[in-house]
Amino acid sequence: MVRTLGRVLSRLSEEYMPNPLIFAIILTLVAYLMGVVVAQNTFMEMLGHWYTGFWSLLTFAMQMVLILVTGHALAVAPGVRDLIRNLAGRPNNNAQAAALTALVAGVFAWINWGLGLIVGALFALEVARQAHARGVKVHYPIVAAAGYSGQMVWHWGLSSSAGLLVATEGHFLQDMIGIVPLTQTVFSSYALINSAILVLLVVPLIFYLMAPRKEESVGIEGYAPELLAQDETAATQLEARERVTFADRLENSRLLSGLVALMAVVYIIRYFLDHGFDLNLNIVNFVFLAAGVILHQTPIRYMKAIQDAIGGASGIVLQFPFYGGIMGMIRYSGLGEIIANWFLNFATPFTYPAIVWLTGGFMNLFVPSGGGEWAVIGPILSKVSLELGVPIGKTIIAYGAGDMWTNMFQPFWAIALLGITRLRARDIIGYTTTLLILAAPVFLLGLLFIPY
Numbered sequence: 001m002v003r004t005l006g007r008v009l010s011r012l013s014e015e016y017m018p019n020p021l022i023f024a025i026i027l028t029l030v031a032y033l034m035g036v037v038v039a040q041n042t043f044m045e046m047l048g049h050w051y052t053g054f055w056s057l058l059t060f061a062m063q064m065v066l067i068l069v070t071g072h073a074l075a076v077a078p079g080v081r082d083l084i085r086n087l088a089g090r091p092n093n094n095a096q097a098a099a100l101t102a103l104v105a106g107v108f109a110w111i112n113w114g115l116g117l118i119v120g121a122l123f124a125l126e127v128a129r130q131a132h133a134r135g136v137k138v139h140y141p142i143v144a145a146a147g148y149s150g151q152m153v154w155h156w157g158l159s160s161s162a163g164l165l166v167a168t169e170g171h172f173l174q175d176m177i178g179i180v181p182l183t184q185t186v187f188s189s190y191a192l193i194n195s196a197i198l199v200l201l202v203v204p205l206i207f208y209l210m211a212p213r214k215e216e217s218v219g220i221e222g223y224a225p226e227l228l229a230q231d232e233t234a235a236t237q238l239e240a241r242e243r244v245t246f247a248d249r250l251e252n253s254r255l256l257s258g259l260v261a262l263m264a265v266v267y268i269i270r271y272f273l274d275h276g277f278d279l280n281l282n283i284v285n286f287v288f289l290a291a292g293v294i295l296h297q298t299p300i301r302y303m304k305a306i307q308d309a310i311g312g313a314s315g316i317v318l319q320f321p322f323y324g325g326i327m328g329m330i331r332y333s334g335l336g337e338i339i340a341n342w343f344l345n346f347a348t349p350f351t352y353p354a355i356v357w358l359t360g361g362f363m364n365l366f367v368p369s370g371g372g373e374w375a376v377i378g379p380i381l382s383k384v385s386l387e388l389g390v391p392i393g394k395t396i397i398a399y400g401a402g403d404m405w406t407n408m409f410q411p412f413w414a415i416a417l418l419g420i421t422r423l424r425a426r427d428i429i430g431y432t433t434t435l436l437i438l439a440a441p442v443f444l445l446g447l448l449f450i451p452y
Contacts (some may be wrong), residue, residue: 010430053328071118077295077397109150110157155400234397360402
């Protein structure tokens with residue numbers, strides 16, 4: 001049954017799921033019209049909200065570009081490439097490949113959502129390459145979908161946007177809810193039990209059961225044969241030259257790379273001594289960059305690895321501004337609070353976590369950013385939580401569940417993975433939507449019945 005559902009939804013997504021850019025444009029138009037009709041903003045006011053938000057994600061977009069290209073460069077570096085190859089070569093059939101990829105993506109996403117995103121994508125790619133080389137029939141789209149599945153568990157992990165924000169002195173809701181330590185969110189038994197069930201059991205099992213039969217599977221050669229043809233060692237090999245110039249010596253200087261790496265390592269050590277295991281996009285990118293410089297050994301080798309990776313970032317550059325515009329319209333028009341109130345009208349102390357989950361899931365389609373979405377609906381969720389007597393930490397965990405749950409239908413976060421795997425959104429969304437549907441009862445039961 002699971003395999004059949006995955007096959008049906010995969011065929012539907014191949015037929016009807018557009019490029020993520022088209023999805024962003026459609027959501028832009030929907031948000032614009034809802035702002036006019038529901039929030040009763042004027043046409044010009046909505047245009048102003050759109051333009052204001054359009055540029056709000058530029059810093060974030062650059063962070064995402066860097067995590068993609070530095071992560072890719074790190075993965076093809078000597079040593080790391082061999083380690084990934086060794087683990088990725090373990091699966092002996094389609095189901096094992098999908099389940100192992102989902103497990104790896106989920107574990108790393110719990111540690112840090114950006115880390116999970118890039119590791120999941122690169123591991124899926126290597127699993128497909130290894131399977132092709134060994135003659136094992138693996139369906140490339142489902143393995144890539146498994147690599148993306150970590151984005152359905154990340155908000156209960158160490159990089160929880162809402163959890164980290166409310167634990168920070170001076171956050172925008174401090175006057176209402178105070179400082180909420182991570183022991184009440186990420187490290188609560190409520191979050192730990194729910195996340196362990198999803199990461200270690202439910203998600204890998206669903207992908208194991210969903211894997212297509214051998215005769216229905218199409219490997220990486222059928223979707224992205226150019227990735228098989230790539231020489232991964234090209235970025236680490238120097239061209240033979242008859243004459244070595246001073247510029248060549250600088251480009252191939254291990255000393256220059258060593259000095260930069262030393263500076264970076266000293267700062268990274270100082271950062272973790274001062275902040276503990278506080279991961280964010282900036283420090284993850286910095287660690288990736290430092291590790292890449294060290295492993296590639298010379299500046300020119302690292303530069304070539306970055307050049308090989310940069311093409312996959314084109315979707316991020318174009319689409320992130322559109323989602324910034326959607327976020328601006330939802331936030332500044334008052335539409336976010338209106339939508340949240342639609343859901344919250346049905347809340348009781350018992351049903352509130354489930355209502356918050358559904359609210360977060362719906363809003364995530366329009367504002368696919370954990371921190372950005374919390375800025376929009378966090379105040380109303382917190383207010384109702386206090387009125388109903390529901391612990392604020394429980395509300396934040398339920399919100400995080402919704403925010404990450406519909407990532408399996410919203411292709412925004414898949415852009416980086418699609419750039420690495422060279423797949424289209426329609427190739428994987430059928431499988432991730434199947435995961436969304438089958439995991440829904442697990443979310444619901446866990447949020448309602450696991451004790452806080």
